[in-house]
Amino acid sequence: MGPGVQDPRARQPSGGRGHQPSGPQRRLLLVLPCPRGDADPGALPRAAAALLRGVRGRPGRLRTHHPRQGRHRPGGAGGVQRGLAENRARYCHERNLAVNPQGGNTGMVGGSVPVFDEIILSTALMNQVISFHGVSGILVCQAGCILEELSRYVEERDFIMPLDLGAKGSCHIGGNVATNAGGLRFLRYGSLHGTVLGLEVVLADGTVLNCLTSLRKDNTGYDLKQLFIGSEGTLGVITAVSILCPPKPRAVNVAFLGCPGFAEVLQTFSTCKGMLGEILSAFEFMDAECMQLVGHHLGLVSPVQESPFYVLIETSGSRAGHDAEKLSSFLEHVLDFGLVTDGTLATDQRRVKMLWALRERITEALSRDGCVYKYDISLPVERLYDLVSDLRARLGPQAKHVVGYGHLGDGNLHLNVTAEAFSASLLGALEPYVYEWTAGQQGSVSAEHGLGFKKKDVLSYSKPPAALQLMQQLKALLDPKGILNPYKTLPARA
Numbered sequence: 001m002g003p004g005v006q007d008p009r010a011r012q013p014s015g016g017r018g019h020q021p022s023g024p025q026r027r028l029l030l031v032l033p034c035p036r037g038d039a040d041p042g043a044l045p046r047a048a049a050a051l052l053r054g055v056r057g058r059p060g061r062l063r064t065h066h067p068r069q070g071r072h073r074p075g076g077a078g079g080v081q082r083g084l085a086e087n088r089a090r091y092c093h094e095r096n097l098a099v100n101p102q103g104g105n106t107g108m109v110g111g112s113v114p115v116f117d118e119i120i121l122s123t124a125l126m127n128q129v130i131s132f133h134g135v136s137g138i139l140v141c142q143a144g145c146i147l148e149e150l151s152r153y154v155e156e157r158d159f160i161m162p163l164d165l166g167a168k169g170s171c172h173i174g175g176n177v178a179t180n181a182g183g184l185r186f187l188r189y190g191s192l193h194g195t196v197l198g199l200e201v202v203l204a205d206g207t208v209l210n211c212l213t214s215l216r217k218d219n220t221g222y223d224l225k226q227l228f229i230g231s232e233g234t235l236g237v238i239t240a241v242s243i244l245c246p247p248k249p250r251a252v253n254v255a256f257l258g259c260p261g262f263a264e265v266l267q268t269f270s271t272c273k274g275m276l277g278e279i280l281s282a283f284e285f286m287d288a289e290c291m292q293l294v295g296h297h298l299g300l301v302s303p304v305q306e307s308p309f310y311v312l313i314e315t316s317g318s319r320a321g322h323d324a325e326k327l328s329s330f331l332e333h334v335l336d337f338g339l340v341t342d343g344t345l346a347t348d349q350r351r352v353k354m355l356w357a358l359r360e361r362i363t364e365a366l367s368r369d370g371c372v373y374k375y376d377i378s379l380p381v382e383r384l385y386d387l388v389s390d391l392r393a394r395l396g397p398q399a400k401h402v403v404g405y406g407h408l409g410d411g412n413l414h415l416n417v418t419a420e421a422f423s424a425s426l427l428g429a430l431e432p433y434v435y436e437w438t439a440g441q442q443g444s445v446s447a448e449h450g451l452g453f454k455k456k457d458v459l460s461y462s463k464p465p466a467a468l469q470l471m472q473q474l475k476a477l478l479d480p481k482g483i484l485n486p487y488k489t490l491p492a493r494a
Helices: 023-031 043-047 077-084 086-095 147-155 173-179 262-279 288-298 320-336 349-360 362-367 386-398 424-430 433-440 456-461 465-478
Strands: 099-102 119-122 129-133 138-142 196-202 208-211 237-244 251-259 280-287 309-317 342-346 371-378 401-407 412-419
Touching: 099 237, 129 147, 138 147, 147 173, 173 237, 251 262, 251 320, 251 349, 262 280, 262 309, 262 320, 280 288, 280 349, 288 309, 288 362, 288 401, 309 320, 309 349, 320 342, 342 349, 349 362, 362 401, 362 412, 371 424, 371 433, 386 401, 386 412, 386 424, 386 433, 412 424, 424 433, 433 456, 456 465
Parallel strands: 099 119
Antiparallel strands: 129 138, 138 237, 196 208, 196 237, 251 309, 251 342, 280 309, 280 401, 371 412, 401 412
């Protein structure tokens, strides 16, 4: 395990769970054969390492009996029920053996990798569209469907998915829902708490909770699906999703602008909301260092003159002429008032993708710049960049780069600090300072990436004790043995 790669066990004592089994328990995966397990010997190490290889779990010797028996890949809700319920679930439940649900394994906080010797339950083969209604735009699909493939499926039917992520080529819709992923369309279509209509979930004891409704209005009792959206697999395994897809826009335009300061970025956003109104679908910002890194490591070139800040604005609507007129009027206004110093506009699909690549590939560029310390936080929009400026002064030469970018429209800052190599002293200068600073602004320590095991112990910076206690009670009620994705999301009880 290389420098800067976190071993989750170093920060999580095993307590009463996760010990390497012996005797009959070592035969678990012989007792529970997995005919759909991975035959690829390299599959288990890959499944135990998170995206960008910043986190690597230790699935343990339990799975060395046979490479096919390390990673169970059920083919549907019935498969998960057979994998968790009946003899298999009872065996795990009675012996306190843990299960690690895993989708595309694209998370940033270690929520999808095992900590000790959990059984990795992959949803990769649960990849079928169950139904799609061409009038309502309601898609029902299994949890292992890849987001990009779902996007293509609904676009062929003149709809789009309500979320879009940089990891769309690998991430699973079940994982998106389990982490309540935000993404690039949040400003227009809101969170998954609003667009997910129903879920099918397998509980820890194998019970299938079928709330897979396609109704937009259902005011009967508690809305149980909301418990599982953002629960990161700690309360149940999501096996199917019903989601509302908006109509495909007939006209999409993207403007890429340079701004002289962050105050001008904020004023541009305010003006943008007022002048573009209902056609505004995205408002992203990035600083000059982001653009320098994208150019240096990926060879991408900014189409506008060098500026301290850059803004990407997307509009989507049904009338090309109407949208173009509104966007042109907006651009003329912000240029006349000095809010923007330079800009370019894309209306064809090729140039739209080119401009979006400047924003979407920042994470890739950062990963090539050395060891990356990543923070995904929510702040009041007017304070969004202050933390970046404070950290540059605080860290000085310890850091190679301190950059900020993100979804200005919903107050989400992606703060990244790079260094040549991992440094404990640099980490100590960052934490808990970043979390304390965020809490001081009534912000959130996790805007859209979730908590996983990396951030579970800082949840108290964003939630009061009463809320933490209630979360622990819900976990104990739905998973009394603690076998679902242990060591994740919630801090250990005192």
